[in-house]
Amino acid sequence: MRYSDTDRQAVGFLLGLADEDTGERIRARTGLPRRERPRASRARIDRIWNWKPLPASVVIWVLEQDDPELNALAWRFVGPDLALRRALARGVPFGPGRTKALPVRPVHQQQEPDVPESYVRHGLVGALREAASMASARAAGSMVLTRDDWETVGAAHDELPLPGYARWVLSVRPDCPPALRGRFGSHPKFTHRLRQAGVLDGPARYATTHAPASQVLEVLSMGHVLFPARVRDAEDALRPLVRDHLGGREEAWAVLVQLIGTFHGTAPELVTTAGAIA
Template identity: 85%
Template sequence: MPSARAAASMVLTRGDWETVGAAHDELALPGYPRWALSVRPDCPPALRARFGSHPKFTHRLRQAGVLDGPAQYATAHGPASRVLEVLSLGPVMFPARVRDAEDALRPLVRQHLGGRVEAWAVLAQLIDTFHGTAPELVVTAGAIA
């Protein structure tokens, strides 16, 4: 595993990821190097999918905190304050993918908060101490209001 991590740390650019993908297509990489590359946040999702789809592999990715995308992060992880803080950086840090998270949360926000000022005020009061997910926060704030 240490040598796999060392090798994975040498992948620095988009071109490097393309080279890794081509090498993997030519001759499948061993398990540890695939794992070390897959858990990197900058690993392209398409390449990660080519590395493996076995339930054990995908389970280990989930355990490591690797997700399918921003929508899953926005709806399944907590605490909500941390998730929303990370998503607020989306337009700068991951502009091409932030829309997925917005699309996942938008229907809940419209349904439970909408234009109700009271619901937004409750959300603002709860956000710092709420330990659930962002959808749970939105639903809770709407219900309280």
């Protein structure tokens, strides 16, 4: 049986969550290869940035690796996001505890968004307080880049709440500290905005709620390269489902392989459906 590369890697990721004996038997039956080696994954990563936009938090997990090559790939994906474009152009590190600027390609340095005039006139907090529209708030918010900037913004907000536009654009930033986001507001509209922006509380959420399953699982199959410190959370979220609904049943895995290429639901829905059909 022939499969697309996406389907092969997606099923391979799920097989990696089963026991070793099951993986060997299913690979022998279906002709699927062993899990891809890191070097091969890295050579294939470029393609994922040509899909429909990934959730914003997934991009941040990638940037947390502070890998200049991955950052160069991510540059094409962040599009009109002024804050991330500015951070990438300046080599701002995202990994925990890192402060040293990263190497940046000259062409990306030259494409940094213009510094907003309001920031020049009023400084960081002043520009955020002056924001009277979404456009001006996005421009001012694009200057919030480092952990020190976020601490400054948090202190200013605690002293006097920031205007709604400023809180909105900062709260939907995937790199906004969760504690500060909580102080910005808890209205249902905020939750809706976060969902629209693709802000997630972790890889487990991505693995279990996003679709289509084949694309999500392929991204996770490259997690050992894209976000190795976080991919285990996704594996832990899906492993019980794989064992309960597929286990060592070859017929269930065969059904999953047949379904995955055209299945539009989430990974848990795919696994449970395959198990039920079998």
